[in-house]
Amino acid sequence: MAQPLDWQKSSFSGGAAGNECVELAQSDRTLLLRESDDSSRVLPVTPDGLAALLARIRASHA
Known part of the structure; x- marks a missing residue:
């Protein structure tokens, strides 16, 4: 049986209800x-892939 995530x-979660945010888990x-x-949609990424994604987001907002 798989362990729950x-x-x-x-x-940086926002919104009055606190439900407008990104969540992260490790498997x-x-x-x-x-x-x-929309917790039914999950995007799997590697640590390097996440680092690259965050770098691009930061660069686009600089």
Whole structure:
């Protein structure tokens, strides 16, 4: 039986209800991303892939 995932909310979560945020969990060597308001859609990424994604987001907002 698979262990339940421990989803962590982003420290930048917004919205009055607190449900407009990104959540992150780890499954083996894969990181899983999902949006709180649609938890059925999960994006698997590697740590390097997530680092690249975050770098591109930061660069586009600089």
